Amino acid sequence: MKNETAIIVGAGLVGSLWAVFLARRGYQVKVFERRADMRAAGYYGGKSINLAMSERGWKAVDQAGIREKLEKVAIPMPGRMIHNLGGDVVFQPYGRAGEAIYSVSRGGLNLELLHIAGEFPNVEFLFEHRCVEVDLNNPVITFEDMKTGEIKTLDAPLIFGTDGAFSAVRYALQRTDRFNYRQFYLEHGYKELTIPPNENGSHRMDPDALHIWPRGNHMLIALPNADGSFTCTLFLPFEGEVSFEHLKNDADVLAFFGRYFPDAVPLMPTLLHDFWANPTSSLVTVQCSPWQWQGRILLLGDAAHAIVPFYGQGMNAGFEDCTILDAMLDEMGGDWSKTIPAFAQKRVADGHAIAELAQRNFIEMRDLVADPKFLLRKKITADLYAKFPKEFLPVYSMVTFSNTPYHVAMHEDDAQNALFREILAIPDIENKWDGPEVERVFRDWLTKK
Numbered sequence: 136m137k138n139e140t141a142i143i144v145g146a147g148l149v150g151s152l153w154a155v156f157l158a159r160r161g162y163q164v165k166v167f168e169r170r171a172d173m174r175a176a177g178y179y180g181g182k183s184i185n186l187a188m189s190e191r192g193w194k195a196v197d198q199a200g201i202r203e204k205l206e207k208v209a210i211p212m213p214g215r216m217i218h219n220l221g222g223d224v225v226f227q228p229y230g231r232a233g234e235a236i237y238s239v240s241r242g243g244l245n246l247e248l249l250h251i252a253g254e255f256p257n258v259e260f261l262f263e264h265r266c267v268e269v270d271l272n273n274p275v276i277t278f279e280d281m282k283t284g285e286i287k288t289l290d291a292p293l294i295f296g297t298d299g300a301f302s303a304v305r306y307a308l309q310r311t312d313r314f315n316y317r318q319f320y321l322e323h324g325y326k327e328l329t330i331p332p333n334e335n336g337s338h339r340m341d342p343d344a345l346h347i348w349p350r351g352n353h354m355l356i357a358l359p360n361a362d363g364s365f366t367c368t369l370f371l372p373f374e375g376e377v378s379f380e381h382l383k384n385d386a387d388v389l390a391f392f393g394r395y396f397p398d399a400v401p402l403m404p405t406l407l408h409d410f411w412a413n414p415t416s417s418l419v420t421v422q423c424s425p426w427q428w429q430g431r432i433l434l435l436g437d438a439a440h441a442i443v444p445f446y447g448q449g450m451n452a453g454f455e456d457c458t459i460l461d462a463m464l465d466e467m468g469g470d471w472s473k474t475i476p477a478f479a480q481k482r483v484a485d486g487h488a489i490a491e492l493a494q495r496n497f498i499e500m501r502d503l504v505a506d507p508k509f510l511l512r513k514k515i516t517a518d519l520y521a522k523f524p525k526e527f528l529p530v531y532s533m534v535t536f537s538n539t540p541y542h543v544a545m546h547e548d549d550a551q552n553a554l555f556r557e558i559l560a561i562p563d564i565e566n567k568w569d570g571p572e573v574e575r576v577f578r579d580w581l582t583k584k
């Protein structure tokens with residue numbers, strides 16, 4: 136066992152997974168978390184939304200040696216089920232046969248990660264401890280014990296800031312010279328709702344899909360849970376003609392749902408209760424650099440790159456931070472002073488790229504999934520992928536089912552958008568979508584790439 140101490144601030148998804156990585160390397164790991172210990176309560180006190188886990192997330196939990204435990208609670212979603220306004224339902228596969236994203240409960244996953252990390256004798260959790268200050272010049276960090284109000288300062292030669300989008304560790308870095316920082320909110324907020332199970336415990340809709348009701352400037356989505364329920368999320372502008380500000384009473388809410396999601400309403404007996412009981416939350420993107428300070432303080436996960444949830448990649452990106460950092464530490468002979476700056480420099484382009492891709496995917500999800508041109512593009516994409524599996528990988532697959540760096544996926548997205556502008560401009564493309572003209576444009580595009 137090493138004598139070196141590593142401090143982790145924040146025991147959310149990324150902090151608790153990173154604790155497992157460091158514990159396996161033999162560090163004395165101290166994890167500080169401002170919330171109470173959810174293991175004691177047996178439940179998770181934070182937001183109860185569920186998350187889509189994909190290849191990058193699985194790779195990280197695999198490397199941490201805990202894949203099997205997590206697989207048991209994950210539900211595969213091989214595609215999305217689009218609910219059109221007229222009531223038709225269309226299934227769009229996400230990838231090839233056998234490929235799926237997985238619905239996991241955020242709370243359940245966090246709880247499981249805490250249990251796993253807590254089994255290591257060299258991991259100590261200090262709950263109800265809020266980081267209030269990081270002294271960058273002296274390697275010390277200060278916490279407030281939220282039960283007693285006591286202020287505690289301790290030596291901190293190595294700090295990982297996994298304290299989320301409003302990171303206190305990042306706040307210390309923000310006050311340094313040449314630190315870049317950008318934060319912006321989407322005009323949309325979100326609210327969690329529920330589709331409970333049938334009386335016999337079965338799901339009220341097909342559980343093998345992520346359900347989407349795309350409605351232009353807003354949408355409803357639903358992810359299956361293992362207990363037969365679905366967790367739904369309504370994404371809607373805060374202000375404007377169709378927005379949260381106009382949903383002031385029961386009649387407004389029922390009229391809105393009846394108009395835009397008529398097939399969902401009969402499945403949501405607790406709609407009004409959920410709507411008023413659950414908060415309307417905002418969606419923030421945070422981009423910053425550098426993510427590190429003097430090779431001994433490093434931001435990971437949302438603290439470094441908070442993104443909107445529309446590619447289902449926020450947690451996956453944070454978990455991938457762990458995999459990449461762990462591998463780089465091996466390459467650099469266990470020397471943090473080299474690894475931390477190198478990681479921060481290499482990874483920042485990926486953080487920025489997945490933020491951009493997530494914004495782009497919002498437009499696709501809420502708007503385009505029901506657009507005939509978009510559906511045609513999907514059909515041609517699948518056809519090209521089948522005919523040219525070595526030369527052409529759809530960007531969604533690259534992001535979701537591969538470990539290709541996000542910045543490469545974003546360049547590919549730009550390139551494929553250019554390709555499809557040309558393809559969709561072919562006269563009578565609706566009838567020629569799998570013909571030789573498309574193939575010619577594609578081959579031309581390949582040679583120019």
Ligand SMILES: Cc1cc2nc3c(=O)[nH]c(=O)nc-3n(C[C@H](O)[C@H](O)[C@H](O)COP(=O)(O)OP(=O)(O)OC[C@H]3O[C@@H](n4cnc5c(N)ncnc54)[C@H](O)[C@@H]3O)c2cc1C
Pocket residue numbers: 144145146147148149150167168169170184185186187188264265266267297298299300301302303325368435436437438444446447448449450451452453
């Ligand atoms: C609606 C929605 C849907 C999403 N869907 C997906 C999805 O499908 N797939 C996906 O991959 N990602 C998704 N995400 C993103 C995902 O939730 C985040 O990327 C992920 O939770 C980031 O983990 P984290 O550990 O970095 O931060 P967090 O989960 O925010 O954890 C930070 C922790 O730090 C603690 N903390 C904060 N400040 C302090 C302090 N000063 N002192 C001590 N502790 C502190 C907090 O209490 C918390 O426990 C979604 C997000 C939202 C909002």
